[in-house]
Amino acid sequence: MSNFFAGTHKRPTWRKQGVHEGFRQVGVKPHQVERLSRKWGAVLVPKCGWVRFRLSRPVPEGVKSYRVTCDRVGRWHVAFAHVPSPVPGPGDGTVVGVDRGVAVSAALSTGDLLKVPGLTPGEARRLELLARRLGRARRGSGRRARLRAALARLKARESDRRKNWVEQTSTMLARGFEVIGVEDLRIGGMTRSAKGTIERPGRNVAAKAGLNRGILAAGWGMLVERLEHKAPGRVHKIDPAYTSQRCSACGTTDREARESQARFRCRSCGHAGNADVNAARNIAHETRLGLVATTAGPAAAARGRSGSPGRTNREPQPVLLS
Structure with a gap:
């Protein structure tokens, strides 16, 4: 309850059969976890002895605890407490x-x-x-x-x-x-x-x-x-506002531009394509603007724009399509 009132955890719930099946073991010694083969390992469970388990990934060195759970299907799982290293990025700024x-x-x-x-x-x-x-x-x-x-x-x-x-x-x-x-x-x-x-x-x-x-x-x-x-x-x-209504080519925001769930066609510049890809490109554009604002300061983010950063609102203009 102290964690709940501190705001770091959700409200505690009563244990329910078929949902909260399992237990946690702390103070695990290195010799209590063994690797039997490439696909199988074994862990020493108190009052149960050695229990074999399928290795979905290598068990990290120096684990101190694990949790054994049973899902609603009746499958038993063992999870070792370990914080994995982050996945390295390409480093090219993409x-x-x-x-x-x-x-x-x-x-x-x-x-x-x-x-x-x-x-x-x-x-x-x-x-x-x-x-x-x-x-x-x-x-x-x-x-x-x-x-x-x-x-x-x-x-x-x-x-x-x-x-x-x-x-x-x-x-x-x-x-x-x-x-x-x-x-x-x-x-x-x-x-x-x-x-x-x-x-x-x-x-x-x-x-x-x-x-x-x-x-x-x-x-x-x-x-x-x-x-x-x-x-x-x-x-x-x-901010997700207008990302699905704004053209990724010219920046025009028009609610009528999304003709269907998968079709986007700008009535100002004539750009057409997949509506979800168009929204994803707007998200990428907003992300780049946020990175520039963070690097250059708030003055660079607000220069030359009115309203919300990175958003251009104007009435659709007629164009001639060949």
Whole structure:
């Protein structure tokens, strides 16, 4: 509770079966962790003896503690407490903008479109079928327990693929670019339920729930969190206002320029392209302006601009297209 009132941790919760399964062991000695082969290791667990585990990565030297947990699928994991070294950047000053979305999980200013691999169509159909069967199963029955376990296995498969994508993408960005610009999004507020209260019920609750699931399935927060771990001090968060409405070629802000979810066409200069890539280039531009302002001081950032830094607002001008 002291950590909660200090503002460094969340409110403590009661332990729940199937969620908070596990324990932590401190004071680990070097001889209590062994490597058996290239893929397998063993750790000495008190009152259990030597327990083998699969090596997903080499165990670092000098670990002092580990935690053994069990997920909802029934898989046991052991995690050794260790702070890894940051991923070194290229050192060439390259800047990349990352625009996070639902249809495209991450669009880069270089033009690359990255998407989280979800369930296959067959797995999605099986997930829907299992959910229907679970709704008809009697509470407390063995059939319901088996259906819940099957659903948990599919959900864990989807979660594992998302985590693997986040790890690979964050490592690629941290290793390939010196500065990474992302939007400063309040994901908790964006995914808040819209059902409202009895006195003031919400509108379009089902559509908002679907959007919330899409945002959470894209791994927005996890991607930025891992980027900050692997590239500390190199991740810059910018104001997300008008990044999807501003043309990356001429700087004109026009809400009608985004013709669809994936199509952007500026009515002033005629620039057309992918809407997510256009937003990512605006993010990269804002990140460069922030770096210049930090290096040269506030006077250089405000010189020759009115309103918000790096933003040019003017009415769309007609152009002749050949």
